[in-house]
Amino acid sequence: MPETKYDKTSVISILDYSKRLIGKSLADMVPSVNERTNARNKGDLGTLVERYYFEHSPPNNHDPDFKEAGLELKTTGVVAKNGKFRAKERLKLTMINYETIVDESWEESTLLNKCNLMLILLYEFIKEVPVVERQFVLGPILLQLSNESNTAKRQRSRKLSQQMFTISTADREILKRDWELIRQKVKDGKAHELSEGDTWYLAASRNGSGGEREVRRRQPNSNVKAKSRAFSLKQTYVNKLIEGDSNQSSTTLGVNRRITFDDATQRRFEPFIGKSIDEISEELDYFKTSPNYKGFNMDLAKRILASGGQSVTELIKADIEMKTVVLEKSGFPKESMSFPGFKYLEIVAQEWEESNFCEKVEKKFLMIVFRKDEFNVPRLMKPFYWNMPFDDRQEAKRVWLDTRRRVLQDAKDLPKLVESHVAHVRPKSRDGSDKELTPQGDMLVKKCFWLNRKYIGLVIAENT
DNA sequence: GCATGATCATGC
DNA sequence: GCATGATCATGC
Numbered sequence: 001m002p003e004t005k006y007d008k009t010s011v012i013s014i015l016d017y018s019k020r021l022i023g024k025s026l027a028d029m030v031p032s033v034n035e036r037t038n039a040r041n042k043g044d045l046g047t048l049v050e051r052y053y054f055e056h057s058p059p060n061n062h063d064p065d066f067k068e069a070g071l072e073l074k075t076t077g078v079v080a081k082n083g084k085f086r087a088k089e090r091l092k093l094t095m096i097n098y099e100t101i102v103d104e105s106w107e108e109s110t111l112l113n114k115c116n117l118m119l120i121l122l123y124e125f126i127k128e129v130p131v132v133e134r135q136f137v138l139g140p141i142l143l144q145l146s147n148e149s150n151t152a153k154r155q156r157s158r159k160l161s162q163q164m165f166t167i168s169t170a171d172r173e174i175l176k177r178d179w180e181l182i183r184q185k186v187k188d189g190k191a192h193e194l195s196e197g198d199t200w201y202l203a204a205s206r207n208g209s210g211g212e213r214e215v216r217r218r219q220p221n222s223n224v225k226a227k228s229r230a231f232s233l234k235q236t237y238v239n240k241l242i243e244g245d246s247n248q249s250s251t252t253l254g255v256n257r258r259i260t261f262d263d264a265t266q267r268r269f270e271p272f273i274g275k276s277i278d279e280i281s282e283e284l285d286y287f288k289t290s291p292n293y294k295g296f297n298m299d300l301a302k303r304i305l306a307s308g309g310q311s312v313t314e315l316i317k318a319d320i321e322m323k324t325v326v327l328e329k330s331g332f333p334k335e336s337m338s339f340p341g342f343k344y345l346e347i348v349a350q351e352w353e354e355s356n357f358c359e360k361v362e363k364k365f366l367m368i369v370f371r372k373d374e375f376n377v378p379r380l381m382k383p384f385y386w387n388m389p390f391d392d393r394q395e396a397k398r399v400w401l402d403t404r405r406r407v408l409q410d411a412k413d414l415p416k417l418v419e420s421h422v423a424h425v426r427p428k429s430r431d432g433s434d435k436e437l438t439p440q441g442d443m444l445v446k447k448c449f450w451l452n453r454k455y456i457g458l459v460i461a462e463n464t
Numbered sequence: 465g466c467a468t469g470a471t472c473a474t475g476c
Numbered sequence: 477g478c479a480t481g482a483t484c485a486t487g488c
Contacts, residue, residue, distance in 0.1 A: 082476090293473055294482035324482080334466095335483060417467055427469055430478075434471090445470085448480095453466095470485075476478095 008056065009068035011117065011142075012160045018073075018121060018140050021053065025123075027132040029053055034132065045123060045131045046075040061095075064114050072118045077125030078137065078242065085138060087238035088125045090205055093118075093231045098191045098219040101183050106176045107146070111231050118143045122242065141165060141241055146172065165241070170256040171201065171317075177260075178202035179231070189222030190390075194229055197364040197387030200261060200318040201237045204229045210353025236319040250311040261314065262385060265366070268305050269383050276377045277370065280304070297324040301368040301383075320366050320385070325456060326378050327371040332457035336417070336450040341428040344407050344438045352397050357449045361388045361396045369460055384463040392455075395422040400449070411438035414447065422455050 006017035020029070026045065027033055030052045050056055050065060050073060058065040064072040077088035093115045104110065120141040123134045144166045156164075167175070178199035185194055196203040207228045208214055216225035233241075253264045272280050277297065281287055284303045288296050301324060302309035315322075325333050339360050352358050364387045370378035388396070399420050406414050414425040428448035429435070435443040 290473065292483085294484090295474060295480090296482095298481070326483090338481065338483095340480065424467095426467095427471085428480090429471075431471060434478090466488090468486085468488105470483105472481105472483080474480085476480105 006054075008066055011066075011069045011071050011119075012157060012163075014054075014066055014069055014071055014073075015119060015140065015142055015160075015163065017054070018119060021049075021121065021136040022139065023135065023137070025133045025135050026053060027130075045134065046073065048132060049073070049075055049121070062110060062114060064117070070117055072115050073121070074118050075121045075123060076238070077134075078122045079125050085122065085124070085242055087235045087242060090203065090232040090235045091120070091238045092205070093233065095207075096182065096186075096191075096204060096229050096231055098186050098217060098226060102187045102220055104183065106179050109179065111179065112146050115231075116144065116146050118145075120241075138242065143167070143241065145175065173257045174200050174255065174261075175202045182231075186219060187221060189219065189224075191219035191222070191226035191229075192216075192224045193390035194226070195387060195390070195393065196234070196362045200314075200364070201234055203232050203234050205232045206353060208353075210351040234317070234319050237317045240313070240317050250313045250316065251306045253305070253312050253314045255314045261318070264314070265305075265383060265385070269380070272304055272380050273382055274379055276379050278377075280380065297326070297368065297370060298322065315366070319363065321360075321363050322366045322368060324368045325370070325460065327369060327381075327457065327460065329372050329374070329376070330457075331371070331461060333453045336424070336426070336453045337456055338426075338428060339449045339451075341436075341446045341448040343436050344411050344444065345436075347400075347404055348408050348439055350404070352400055355400060357396065357400050360449075361393050363387065367460065367463070369464065381460075381464055386459060386463055392422050395420060396449075399423045399425075403449075408439055411440060411442070411444055417450075417452060420452070422452060424450050424452060426450050 007013035026049055033048065033052045050058065054073075056066070059067050064070055066073065074091060074093075076091050078085040079088050094111055097110065100110065106112065118141075120143060121136055122138050122141070123136045125134065142160075142164045144164055147169075179202055181199055182194065182202075182204045185191065185198065194204040196205055198204065207230055214227060217228050219226045253261070253268070255261050255264045259267075272283070275283075277300065280300050284300065286299065286303055299309060301322060305315075306312050323337060325337070326335075327333055340356060342356065347355065364385055366383060367386050368383050369381040371381055372378050399415050399422065402415050402419075403425055415423075417424040417426075425447050427445050429446040432445065434446050436446050438444050
């Protein structure tokens with residue numbers, strides 16, 4: 001009989017046992033792991049830890065890994081950045097089953113059944129280090145997603161309560177609404193149209209790196225097959241879990257059980273709507289230091305959201321990207337909307353799903369719009385949250401694929417404004433000498449993807 | 465007026 | 477030093 005290392009039925013025992021991993025790697029704790037598995041350089045660390053460290057095989061896919069304890073075990077990578085650890089990626093919770101989710105409720109959902117209580121082990125991701133040698137860092141996070149009965153609370157030991165991180169009522173409500181939105185989209189036969197930008201904290205995220213060979217699944221209310229997706233906590237949300245309450249430099253928007261993101265945002269902007277940039281500048285006592293400064297409207301918007309332009313917790317957790325636009329009297333912006341520059345050699349080696357532009361068009365944006373009045377004075381309009389509709393994402397993908405193809409052929413000839421109603425490619429450089437190497441071996445001015453000015457104008461017209 | 469090419473100021 | 481978001485400049 002092997003000695004009992006921990007009690008599989010006790011959360012506190014599993015938690016305590018997991019803590020011995022901190023500062024160590026799986027190979028440190030289980031030296032034989034290298035001979036017992038050929039997964040030295042690949043494979044899922046979570047599975048390996050479960051099998052070789054906990055010596056446990058999970059019962060099935062619907063229940064938590066430690067069923068008697070009601071505890072799901074997760075391992076996730078973090079990377080060191082500016083002296084602190086950040087999530088390497090989103091935290092996958094469980095696969096979305098399109099066939100069954102349509103009949104579920106949040107409270108009785110597969111997601112909550114499996115992931116209500118999670119033990120999250122963080123390891124430092126370093127590409128060159130084999131998975132079994134990656135070190136566990138920081139304390140494990142014991143995270144509870146849903147509310148629980150008072151009886152359950154009483155039954156829990158004080159020691160456990162102290163170590164448990166229960167999600168706030170406000171966040172829980174947002175997670176629930178996110179889950180319901182995803183279910184509704186599947187109910188509507190639109191599983192194939194799902195996007196990370198549809199939701200705030202809980203995302204329907206893709207599996208795999210994409211490409212043409214990707215397997216697609218059936219969905220209940222449509223004949224269109226959909227990419228396989230998993231519920232996950234956004235990377236930015238996981239960052240906040242890792243950070244804990246240590247960050248005092250951010251403020252809250254006041255989103256809660258009754259006040260939605262939209263409501264909370266409108267409340268901040270309401271007093272400034274219809275006002276000119278100069279008027280807002282006066283009121284906020286914040287002024288342009290240089291006449292050519294292109295980020296001033298953005299600065300104003302940030303100061304409307306939070307005094308001093310502090311970061312806003314909810315917007316960070318939800319990975320919201322703010323954009324400012326000035327409309328001409330015609331209702332269209334004079335300029336298209338730019339995104340970060342790409343490298344020619346990088347784009348030719350990528351799939352669409354791996355690209356930065358794909359990530360951008362799946363995001364949720366907060367659009368801050370000023371429109372020029374009859375005297376050509378830009379005035380603030382009602383802001384709105386927006387993420388790109390499915391059809392337009394398909395078009396953005398087509399432009400990206402066309403770009404990839406043309407970079408290989410002749411990087412000087414890339415998709416122009418007139419070739420698509422959604423997106424095009426144009427220069428994006430500091431100056432004439434800011435160049436990148438092309439597959440043809442030339443140095444060519446850096447470029448990026450842009451959303452067409454006409455397209456942005458239409459989006460704004462539809463949303464204001 | 466518009467498409468396309470070019471570059472500015474800032475913050476990290 | 478450089479990426480970023482944004483706008484300017486030119487020529488048809």
